[in-house]
Amino acid sequence: MSKVDEKNDSLEEKGGVSEYVVAEDKHQFDASERDGVKRQLKERHVQMIAIAGTIGTGLFLGSGNALRGAGPLGALLAYMLVGTVAYASLCAIGEMTSHAPISGTFPHFAARWVDPAFGFAMGWNYFYTNAITVPVEVTAATILITFWDQNLNHQYGYTALICVLVCLINIFGVRYFGESEFFFSICKLLLITGLIIVGLVVDLGGGPDHDRRGFRYWKNPGAVARAGLAENIGTDRFLAILSVLVQAAFSFQGMELVAIAASETRSPRRNITKAVRRVFYRIFFFYICGILVTGMVIPYTDERLLDASGTAAQSPYVIVMTSAGIKVLPHIVNTGILFSAFSAGNSFLFASSRVLYGLALRGQAPKQLAWCTKKGLPLAAVLTTSAFAFLSFMNVSEGAQQVFAWFVNLSTIGGFFGWWGINITYLQFYRGFKAQGLNRKALHYNSSLQPWLSIWGVFWTTLFILINGFAVFFDFNASDFLVSYLNIPLFFGLYFGWKIFKRTKIWKPEEMDFHTGIPTVEETEEPEVLPTTVGGKVWHALF
Incomplete structure (x- = not known):
C-alpha cells in the first residue's frame, strides 16, 4: 500500500473525507511543523505595501526613458x-494565496500544482531576480544623493551606509519591516500624487511661466517616437513601443510582494483580498495617469531626458519644473525618490x-537556510540575501560597471x-479545482475574469520573453544577445536539471x-473590527 493510500485510509478512520488528495512525504509539501515565521504584519502594513511597496526609481525616473x-x-x-x-498576474496569485496563505508562496504553488521541478525553477529564478534588484536600488539611492553631494569619493561611504540600513x-x-514600509509608502503616495x-x-498654465501646454507635444514633435531601426515609419514607431516594454516592466516589478508576505500577515485571506481588489486603481492612477501627465508636460525630444545622472535631474517632472521656473520642488522630489529607492531595495530583500x-x-x-529565530525571523535566509546588497559596490568601480549593467538587465x-x-500555475490550479469538484467561489478572493486573465x-x-532583445538583431552584439536571452536556458536548465x-x-x-x-480559515482569520470614527471609516474605505 502506498503512503498516499495509507493517508487516505487514516483520514477515513478519523472521519475525514477520503477524496482529499494528499501528496507523498518525499515532496515535503507539509512544512507547517518546521515553519517558524509568525504573523506580525497588520492590516495597515499590508494595504500600504500593496499600494506602494515596490514603487521605486522605475516609475519616477524610468518614465523619462520610456517617454524618450x-x-x-x-x-x-x-x-x-x-x-x-x-494585474492578471496579481489576480492569479491573489486567488491561490487566498486558498493557501503559507510560506513559499507561488514557487511552492508551482511545485504543488504544476510540477515540483517547475516550482524549483520558479523559486530560484525569483530569488535571483529580486536579490539582484536589491543592489540596483541601493545604487540608485546612492546616485540620488549626488544631486546634493557630487564628490564621487563619498560614494563608497553612502553605498555602505544604505546597504547596512537596508539589511x-x-x-x-518583519514588524520593523512593516513599520518602515508603512512610512515609506505614505511618502511615495504623497510624492506621486503631488507630482x-x-x-x-x-500643463494647464498654472506654473510661474503661465504656459498652457495642453496636448501640444502630442502634435509636435508627435505622439509616437521612432526607434531608428527600420525605414518604414509605421514599423519603426511600432518597434519603438516594443523597446520600452522592458522599462515599463521594471516599473511594475515586485507587485506580488503582498502575496509573498501572506505567511507573516494577520488575517491573510481577508487582507490579501482587499489588497488585490484595489490594485487595479493603483495601476490606473499611479502608473497610467503618471505616464500620461509626463507626456503632456515635456516633449520626448528634450535633450535633458538624455541625462544619465540617475538623480532627480533625470526626472521628467523635475525637468518641467525647472522649465516652468519652480525652484524648490526639485529638492523635495529628489528626497522622495531617494526614499522610494531605499524602500524598493528593502522590499526586494524581504521578498x-x-x-x-x-x-x-x-x-x-x-536546509540550513530554513533556520528561524524564536521571534519568527528566517535569519539564515535574510543574511544570505543581504550579502547581495553589497554587489552595489561593483557600480562604484569603473571596471565592474558593465557587469553590473548585465545583472540589471537579467533581473x-x-x-x-x-x-x-504565476499564470501557468494558476491555469493548473483552476483545472485542479474544477476536476476535484472544489468551489472557487467559496474562496475569500476569486476573479470572475479567470481563467481568461x-x-x-x-x-x-x-x-515579452521572446522579443525583449529584438533590437540586438538589427545590430548584432554577442554580449547584448547573451544578456537578453540568457534567462531562457537558465530557467529551463533549472527545470530539467531538478526534474x-x-x-x-x-x-x-x-x-x-x-x-x-494548508491552514483553515478558522486558524488564520481574526474577527474584523470595523472603525467607528469618520476618519477611520475613510481610511478603511481607501486602504
Whole structure:
C-alpha cells in the first residue's frame, strides 16, 4: 500500500473525507511543523505595501526613458499593456494565496500544482531576480544623493551606509519591516500624487511661466517616437513601443510582494483580498495617469531626458519644473525618490529572503537556510540575501560597471519569467479545482475574469520573453544577445536539471494536493473590527 493510500485510509478512520488528495512525504509539501515565521504584519502594513511597496526609481525616473524611447502615446500604450499583464498576474496569485496563505508562496504553488521541478525553477529564478534588484536600488539611492553631494569619493561611504540600513531593517524582523514600509509608502503616495497634480497644474498654465501646454507635444514633435531601426515609419514607431516594454516592466516589478508576505500577515485571506481588489486603481492612477501627465508636460525630444545622472535631474517632472521656473520642488522630489529607492531595495530583500526560506523549508535549497529565530525571523535566509546588497559596490568601480549593467538587465527579464510562471500555475490550479469538484467561489478572493486573465498573462509574458532583445538583431552584439536571452536556458536548465535529478512529474488535475499543510480559515482569520470614527471609516474605505 502506498503512503498516499495509507493517508487516505487514516483520514477515513478519523472521519475525514477520503477524496482529499494528499501528496507523498518525499515532496515535503507539509512544512507547517518546521515553519517558524509568525504573523506580525497588520492590516495597515499590508494595504500600504500593496499600494506602494515596490514603487521605486522605475516609475519616477524610468518614465523619462520610456517617454524618450517611444513618445507620449507610445509610452502610455506600453505601460497600459504591461499594466494589464501585471494585474492578471496579481489576480492569479491573489486567488491561490487566498486558498493557501503559507510560506513559499507561488514557487511552492508551482511545485504543488504544476510540477515540483517547475516550482524549483520558479523559486530560484525569483530569488535571483529580486536579490539582484536589491543592489540596483541601493545604487540608485546612492546616485540620488549626488544631486546634493557630487564628490564621487563619498560614494563608497553612502553605498555602505544604505546597504547596512537596508539589511538591518530586515534583520530586526518583519514588524520593523512593516513599520518602515508603512512610512515609506505614505511618502511615495504623497510624492506621486503631488507630482501628478503639479504636472496637471503646469500643463494647464498654472506654473510661474503661465504656459498652457495642453496636448501640444502630442502634435509636435508627435505622439509616437521612432526607434531608428527600420525605414518604414509605421514599423519603426511600432518597434519603438516594443523597446520600452522592458522599462515599463521594471516599473511594475515586485507587485506580488503582498502575496509573498501572506505567511507573516494577520488575517491573510481577508487582507490579501482587499489588497488585490484595489490594485487595479493603483495601476490606473499611479502608473497610467503618471505616464500620461509626463507626456503632456515635456516633449520626448528634450535633450535633458538624455541625462544619465540617475538623480532627480533625470526626472521628467523635475525637468518641467525647472522649465516652468519652480525652484524648490526639485529638492523635495529628489528626497522622495531617494526614499522610494531605499524602500524598493528593502522590499526586494524581504521578498527574495522569504522565497529562499520557502525553498529551504521544502528541500529545494540547503536546509540550513530554513533556520528561524524564536521571534519568527528566517535569519539564515535574510543574511544570505543581504550579502547581495553589497554587489552595489561593483557600480562604484569603473571596471565592474558593465557587469553590473548585465545583472540589471537579467533581473528585469527574470521578472517576466515570474509572471509567466504565476499564470501557468494558476491555469493548473483552476483545472485542479474544477476536476476535484472544489468551489472557487467559496474562496475569500476569486476573479470572475479567470481563467481568461491568466491566458492573457501567459500569452503576453511569453511574447515579452521572446522579443525583449529584438533590437540586438538589427545590430548584432554577442554580449547584448547573451544578456537578453540568457534567462531562457537558465530557467529551463533549472527545470530539467531538478526534474531529471528528482524524477518529478507534471501533476494531473485529479492528483493535485489542495489540502496538505494548508491552514483553515478558522486558524488564520481574526474577527474584523470595523472603525467607528469618520476618519477611520475613510481610511478603511481607501486602504
